[in-house]
Amino acid sequence: MPVNKGIVLASRPPAAGKASLANFAIFEKELGEPGPGQVLVRHEFLSLDPYMRGRMDEARSYAASQEIGQPMIGGTVGEVVASKNPHFAVGDKVVGMGGWQTFSIDDGAALRKLDTPGVPIQAWLGALGMPGVTAWYGLNRIIAPKAGESIVVSAATGAVGSVVGQLAKAAGARAVGIAGGAAKCAYAVEELGFDACVDHYSDNFDADLKAAVPKGIDGLFENVGGKCFAACLRRLNDFSRIALCGAIASYEGKETTSLPDLRLVLVKRIKLQGFIVSDHLDLWPQALRELAGLYLAGKLKWRETIAEGIEAAPKAFLDMLEGGNFGKQLVRLA
Amino acid sequence: MPVNKGIVLASRPPAAGKASLANFAIFEKELGEPGPGQVLVRHEFLSLDPYMRGRMDEARSYAASQEIGQPMIGGTVGEVVASKNPHFAVGDKVVGMGGWQTFSIDDGAALRKLDTPGVPIQAWLGALGMPGVTAWYGLNRIIAPKAGESIVVSAATGAVGSVVGQLAKAAGARAVGIAGGAAKCAYAVEELGFDACVDHYSDNFDADLKAAVPKGIDGLFENVGGKCFAACLRRLNDFSRIALCGAIASYEGKETTSLPDLRLVLVKRIKLQGFIVSDHLDLWPQALRELAGLYLAGKLKWRETIAEGIEAAPKAFLDMLEGGNFGKQLVRLA
Numbered sequence: 025m026p027v028n029k030g031i032v033l034a035s036r037p038p039a040a041g042k043a044s045l046a047n048f049a050i051f052e053k054e055l056g057e058p059g060p061g062q063v064l065v066r067h068e069f070l071s072l073d074p075y076m077r078g079r080m081d082e083a084r085s086y087a088a089s090q091e092i093g094q095p096m097i098g099g100t101v102g103e104v105v106a107s108k109n110p111h112f113a114v115g116d117k118v119v120g121m122g123g124w125q126t127f128s129i130d131d132g133a134a135l136r137k138l139d140t141p142g143v144p145i146q147a148w149l150g151a152l153g154m155p156g157v158t159a160w161y162g163l164n165r166i167i168a169p170k171a172g173e174s175i176v177v178s179a180a181t182g183a184v185g186s187v188v189g190q191l192a193k194a195a196g197a198r199a200v201g202i203a204g205g206a207a208k209c210a211y212a213v214e215e216l217g218f219d220a221c222v223d224h225y226s227d228n229f230d231a232d233l234k235a236a237v238p239k240g241i242d243g244l245f246e247n248v249g250g251k252c253f254a255a256c257l258r259r260l261n262d263f264s265r266i267a268l269c270g271a272i273a274s275y276e277g278k279e280t281t282s283l284p285d286l287r288l289v290l291v292k293r294i295k296l297q298g299f300i301v302s303d304h305l306d307l308w309p310q311a312l313r314e315l316a317g318l319y320l321a322g323k324l325k326w327r328e329t330i331a332e333g334i335e336a337a338p339k340a341f342l343d344m345l346e347g348g349n350f351g352k353q354l355v356r357l358a
Numbered sequence: 359m360p361v362n363k364g365i366v367l368a369s370r371p372p373a374a375g376k377a378s379l380a381n382f383a384i385f386e387k388e389l390g391e392p393g394p395g396q397v398l399v400r401h402e403f404l405s406l407d408p409y410m411r412g413r414m415d416e417a418r419s420y421a422a423s424q425e426i427g428q429p430m431i432g433g434t435v436g437e438v439v440a441s442k443n444p445h446f447a448v449g450d451k452v453v454g455m456g457g458w459q460t461f462s463i464d465d466g467a468a469l470r471k472l473d474t475p476g477v478p479i480q481a482w483l484g485a486l487g488m489p490g491v492t493a494w495y496g497l498n499r500i501i502a503p504k505a506g507e508s509i510v511v512s513a514a515t516g517a518v519g520s521v522v523g524q525l526a527k528a529a530g531a532r533a534v535g536i537a538g539g540a541a542k543c544a545y546a547v548e549e550l551g552f553d554a555c556v557d558h559y560s561d562n563f564d565a566d567l568k569a570a571v572p573k574g575i576d577g578l579f580e581n582v583g584g585k586c587f588a589a590c591l592r593r594l595n596d597f598s599r600i601a602l603c604g605a606i607a608s609y610e611g612k613e614t615t616s617l618p619d620l621r622l623v624l625v626k627r628i629k630l631q632g633f634i635v636s637d638h639l640d641l642w643p644q645a646l647r648e649l650a651g652l653y654l655a656g657k658l659k660w661r662e663t664i665a666e667g668i669e670a671a672p673k674a675f676l677d678m679l680e681g682g683n684f685g686k687q688l689v690r691l692a
Contacts, residue, residue, distance in 0.1 A: 249620060253620075268620060268623050268624050269624075270624070271620055271621055271624060274619075274620070274621060280618065280619045280620075280621075281619070281620045281621070282616055282617060282618050282619060282620065283616060283617035283620060284614065284616050285608075285614045285615070285616060286583060286587075286602060286605055286608070286614075286615045286616065286617060286632075287605055287608060287614075287615070289602050289630060289631075289632040290602050290603075290604070290605060290632040290634075291632070292632065293631075293632045293633055293634060293637060294631070294632055295629065295630070295631040295632075296623060296629070296630045296631070297623075297627075297628070297629040297630070298620075298623040298624040298625070298626065298627045298628050298629075299627055300624075300627060303627065
């Protein structure tokens, strides 16, 4: 019997405060056999994503809270190592919501077999997974860029933002990123093909942003909020669209992100729309097909930050909330 | 030769301040003959609308400023009394942008002949005109109500709001108005067929609103902003839509209307969209056809406040900005 090792939520962070390592605890537990209809999956990679922070609080978010004492939820890819489910065989590679642990037992209903040759397995947690579909939905279904328009995305080198920029380029738009630091900005332009990327740590951030969008902003894919959002508001064009995906600058009790004057929305006929990708499961097959096609054609790149071993997950997660990752944050589990 | 009498913008209101009678001046001037291709129209009614307030300022709004010394712009209905345009004959009833004056000379390009029997001419300035199409666009194209949903509209007995409520009912939705005073609220329910109407002057406004939308708000047609908007924000459902049409509570330097925390938009997947009906001229024929059909079927009612004579226009306009009108504000000119 394998020994499963994982991380539970030990306690909730203080209200409107920061999460810390003390909120997590490690566990080890021998696993039983999978029961009838179940499969045992050995996880190879765990995905760390900002949405998890919301789950750590008492339910105030769109999703149920993470239960205390239970393994943290999270997306995983891995291999079936025992199966009593006729749809899965030992050796199948699968993606699912296995959580922050090295193994999971699953009834298979929400597991998906990975059978696209030429795709590294962890991509299904990133550009070809939830973050990629998030980018696809917000860009294509809310912003709907036209050729020649200027699209700005914050957290531009993250798992979502990097896909947004590349999809915007594929649509013939000008892609402008906002990222933290010169290295990320250089990567966005040189590797991901953004037309420009603005460093939000720069003292000249506002002026740099203005220079990067000389014709204003037609579409804003907002992951961050805070001062990045405020600066973008000043550059929005008539009929611009804002896809509101996250506001990480306002998490953990940090300053609220607001829209200070609704007359802007009226006068410029702006559309602002919040969305959560799990509301649109019907579109995932189309999105994943398009994203995989782009990848296999060499038009979708990304970068990963990989923490080693389940014990490293809590610190890697907290670092990510502060922008310490560079690209998709993963934990290697096997 | 007829003598044309009208109102010019004499001076701009103070920045972020109130307009006053001193900003207007009357003029009288003998008119010449219409030139080749022109028609002379005697106005029967002038429409007064909140958007005109924005035009009085230096251009900061979506539209050009009203020029000082020129007749105030405004929609008019009237009769052709002389024509050198082959498309118009003496006696034709027409709607156009004749301005705050008793006559206008027009090249006919933006005049529309009125030939629907059974419709009072001034309706083309109200429920079957710009305000009606505004209601139609915001409700049908932004909110898109489903049967059983709850739709809230502020300034519910005004020219736009009264149509919004009746269109919401026609779509099978629950229509809830917000209006100023018991008389307007009673009228909204008893005459216009709203399911409920909440008096924003009431000390119990928040509680009354909550009681009026026991299942929350799915669609908000916002004409007012300010505290009405803030109260509605607290009642918005997941996937609710806000059509932002106006923010009269924030005009003239009054308190700004804001969206204080964007996480609400994210968590509830809200769509907020500003719009201006003149961007959608392609849809006017469809909207007017549907609105006229509803009216002729007895399913579209409205109320008018009529000021008598062009001299009364400035005061009627200023009163309207304070909510002094009850229904569509018109000025009778002939």
